[in-house]
Amino acid sequence: MSVEVNEANPLLSRFEGPSPVMQVVVDMLKRAALLAPVSILIGTLIWGTDGAASVAFAMGLVMLNMFLSAWIIQVTARISFAALAGGAMFGFLIRLGIITVAVLAVRNATWIDLVALGVTIIITHLGLLFWELRYISASLAYPGLKPGVGIAANSKKESVSS
Numbered sequence: 001m002s003v004e005v006n007e008a009n010p011l012l013s014r015f016e017g018p019s020p021v022m023q024v025v026v027d028m029l030k031r032a033a034l035l036a037p038v039s040i041l042i043g044t045l046i047w048g049t050d051g052a053a054s055v056a057f058a059m060g061l062v063m064l065n066m067f068l069s070a071w072i073i074q075v076t077a078r079i080s081f082a083a084l085a086g087g088a089m090f091g092f093l094i095r096l097g098i099i100t101v102a103v104l105a106v107r108n109a110t111w112i113d114l115v116a117l118g119v120t121i122i123i124t125h126l127g128l129l130f131w132e133l134r135y136i137s138a139s140l141a142y143p144g145l146k147p148g149v150g151i152a153a154n155s156k157k158e159s160v161s162s
Contacts, residue, residue: 015077015084020144025070027145028132032063032124039124043116051116058120061102065095066128 005013036059043055069091076087099121106112137146 011082012080014080019070019074019077021073021077022070023144024132024136025066027135028066028128029063031131032059032066032128035059035124035128039120043120047113047116050111050113053111054113054116055120057106057112058117059124061099062121062124062128065099065125068095068098 036056039059040052040055043051047054072087072091073084076083076091103117103121106117107114135145137144
């Protein structure tokens with residue numbers, strides 16, 4: 001992991017190496033996969049089979065949104081920091097459009113419960129983000145996940161001796 005600095009224009013500098021944001025999102029997706037059966041069961045208990053289908057659809061939509069977010073940041077950071085800024089801004093708009101189109105496409109389906117769908121989209125986005133905050137490293141020495149925590153297979157415990 002390194003940054004290739006362009007002295008003439010820092011915005012044309014770029015990130016090289018493994019992406020910390022992808023590491024974090026893969027960990028979030030693993031947590032979402034663990035949470036999905038419980039969420040679908042709760043959806044079934046509250047809204048019936050339509051609720052279960054709506055919760056499953058919403059969980060898939062949230063997981064796709066998280067993955068696309070990390071992928072856009074990973075790809076654009078390797079081009080330049082200016083591309084990263086544009087990718088983050090326009091990627092957000094594109095991802096909101098995808099969610100809107102997906103919800104509008106199923107809003108009249110017989111198997112959908114709009115309340116279950118909306119509640120699940122909002123709670124899952126916020127819940128996964130706040131849950132993952134516990135495992136994020138706020139250090140430039142370990143960008144991404146804290147060493148030795150998280151569900152990610154490539155996170156390793158490292159010891160620091162004094």
